[in-house]
Amino acid sequence: MPEAIRLAQSFIEALPHSRALGMTVEALGEGRADLSMPYDARLVGDPATGVIHGGAISALMDTASGAAVMCHASAPASTATLDLRIDYFRSATPGQRIVARAECYHVTRSVAFVRVTAWDEDAARPVAAATGAFTLERRAP
Amino acid sequence: MSSTRPEPVQVIKQRRDAALEALVAGVPYIQWLGIRFDRRGDELTAILPFDEKLIGNPALPALHGGATAAFLEVAAVIELAWAGMWGEMEAAGTAPAAAAARLHLPKTIDFTVDYLRAGLPRDAYARARINRSGRRYASVHVEAWQDNRARLFAQGTGHFLMPEAAGQHEA
Known part of the structure; x- marks a missing residue:
């Protein structure tokens, strides 16, 4: 496993909020990450529907x-969200896990640009998508 | 002109607090994050008490960007629902039941979060301002801070689809 991807995996697994939400790394590649989150009754926003x-x-x-971002070929030391715009397409189906696939499609010296889409078990109809700008802390040469 | 005496202050407070409780208490995710609302008249302040599970970067440590985004979105959604049920509640003179209160919850169309500085491991506060609220769509801005009201750590803007069922009551 390349060093950058190993780093990204430990980066995610060390985040208490992500752990509390039950997030799991499904796949990592160069500038790409797939994460899943199981359905959990504690995360329901509408008790009438269970969504x-x-x-x-x-x-x-x-x-x-x-x-x-952490999986980008430049192997950043760390990253933080500058801004994130989320579009909600539909309610996620109750009982189904959510998978998010993110792609870091461009980086500059100090900024990374990302797009991400989320699905439930119906891979034909995304639940939400987002685009974001992230800080890019490069390693000391 | 009505000659009825103004309601006793405790009756008013009890109704408004019960209505807010009806809106917020039954939403599991709001409870899981630990978000509470402080009310002054119709003005709401959302409070996110610090908790270890809200941490994103344990090295700093800093609040998770996702927890911050969720906090801002909850503050915006509750502000809209609260504003939508206020007139009805005051006219009826009673707090709605939880199920009726939640009919006022709007659906988020989009939400943009601007992360201004790292969220510190301490309580956070947020206030939402409805910039535009029509029959179908609303635009809401939210500001969040920690120690200093003037030093925001995040702000957000969202567009929301208003619930049709609740809108019909407001002719």
């Missing part, structure tokens, strides 16, 4: 985005 709150899906997409 997961959008905020929990935002947290998953934010974490996947940060992981994609």
Whole structure:
């Protein structure tokens, strides 16, 4: 496993909020990260329907985005979200896990640009998508 | 002109606090994050008491960007629902039941979070301002701070789809 990807995996697994939400790394590649989050009754936003709150899906997409930055070929030392714009397409189906796939598609010396999409078990209809700008802390040469 | 005497202050406070409770208490995710609301008249302040599970970067440590985003979005959604149920509640003179209160919850269309500085491991506060609220759509801005009201650590803007069922009551 390349060093950058090993780093990204430990980066995610060390985040208490991500752990509390039950996030799991599904796949990592160069500038890419797939993270999943199981359905959990504690994360419900509408008790009448059992639909997961959008905020929990935002947290998953934010974490996947940060992981994609950490997996970039430049092997950043760390990253933080500068801004994230989330579009909500539909309610996630109750009982289904959510998967977010993030791609860090451009970096400058100090900024990384990311797009991310989230699905439930219906891979044909995304639940939400987001784009973000992240800080890029490069390693000392 | 009505000659009825003003309601006793305790009756008013009890109704408004009960209505806010009806809106917030039954939402599991709000409870899980630990978000509470402080009310002064119709003004709400959302409070996110610090908790270890909100931490993103344990090295700094700093609040998780996702927890911050969720906090801002909850503050915006509750502000909109609260504003939507206020008139009805005051006219009826009673707090709605939880299920009726939640009919006022809008759906988020999009939400943009601007992270201004790291969220410190301590309590956070947020206030939302409704910039535009129409029959179908609303635009809401939220500001969040920790120690100093003037030093925001995050702000957000969201667009929301207003609930049709609740809108019909407000003719």
